[in-house]
Amino acid sequence: MIEYLKADNYKSLVNFKIDFSKINILLGSNGSGKSTIFFLIYSLRAFIRGDKKLENLFDFSTLTRWQTVNIQTFELKITGKKQSFIYQLEIEYNRDIKKNKVRREAVLCNDKFIFKSENGKATLYNDSFEEGPEILTNWSYSGVSAVFERNDNKLLAFFKDAVNRIVVCEPVPMLVDGSAEEADPYPEFALDNLPAVYLSVVQKNPEKLSKLWTMMKEINPSFERTYLEGESEKKLCFEYENNKVKQRYLLSELSEGEKALFSFYFLVINFMGDGYTLMLDEPDNYISLREIIPAMQAVEDATGNVDTQCVLISHHPKVIDYYAQSGGIWLSRYSYGATTVTDAPKTGNVLTYSELISRGDINEAQ
């Protein structure tokens, strides 16, 4: 679970800090920095996991336009397995040779170092926070990702596990691919690997599918089940029953709205609970008005008495009114400058937030 994110010199985020609670909705006008925050967390996660090289996640275009300093800094506080971790990353950019490198990277557990690297040299620590050997790190990759799990560095393994449990997604139904060759435990940013993640669920948590089917059946009573078909290339199929006749549809044959609904419930059921943080950027796109509140209630229900977190971005009035009052984080950006977090507006009247926003009575970007 993410407690806070700090960022400096990253796009519109300058000396920026945002705190999260169990359910939040990021509110702000177009261009206020909501998706920037999501993509930054996605990038930090991918970097820590060693999924991608530094320059593929943090290129020169991510530097704040009006800043001249060459250092980007980030700090992410997360919790997992009853431990509190702080991850720090500094990236140095050389504008002359158009290269960047990891200047400093550190992980603290309960305010004590469990990993630290500076200028290509990393110090390892054991679970008693005692300094261990030094290793050389690649300036383009996270040193954390290069450290193997041992019996005496469980805390770093817990940190990596907590990072793995941050899922950032902006589901794009049009990009959702219909087949998979291999299982993939985590969704990609656009959820274009849905069948691969489905295959992973089939292998590891098949019991979750029946819950998913129950929810899908509540939406469409004709829905029966989903399954994978094929040997090497497995296609995700949907079975419906019409007048006692079973009908099979491929994922690619569903409407964008049906794909969006399935994707939404698939993510909520599989990536909420168990310490997961699910961050969804406009998951309500394509979803019919009738299904919006049940979808939001499903998120709410998934948080009850369990260790989990959900952060949403949405411009849908129903979603705004459901979550803004108690979990709204208001972002504003004046004159295309830096993104700031502002207090929730006290409206003093009985109109809903969405109505006030649509009338321009609450300035999302003040």
Add this chain to the structure above:
Amino acid sequence: MKLNNEYKYVILCEDRQMECFIRYFLEEQGIEKRKISNVDFPGKGCGEQYVREHFPVELKNLRTRNYNLTALFVCIDCDKHDVEDIYKELDEYCKEVKIPGRNRKEPAVIFIPKRNIETWIKYYSGELDIDEIRDYAHFLRGREADCRPAAQKMSVCFMEGDITGERLPSITGAYGEYVHLVEVTA
């Protein structure tokens, strides 16, 4: 004794904490998720006023639909007032827009937790030292769904008519409202 699960239930309340509590209460009664909807919540700091002003609107809508298997479920904090004052206020708001106040033959129920919904949540979570004077507001802020066990317990108690030992008068009042709704929707 149970609420009629053929009805749709529209919740008018102040915030997500109340909505969660009432929704879990209704679900425990066997009402399907998609038969429960809520009136949008207001911005921060005007929940009670919002409910008062929307009450006549929703009551009118209920009547326009000729009570077509739809019930209105209102929840508003009593705060430091008397429960009776809240009923009177809601009636006054109806008079202002020239519609009759709620009558006892229509499927509209008003829960008025005193001092607030969190009082009931704490009570049904098994806390012993609970009264209607102290303010427990927002103790579950950010964890609104954690109220589910308490809401379920209240729902079961109401179904079983098990409120004889209740120490909170506002719960006894809510039980009366519940019984009324069961009878009207039967």
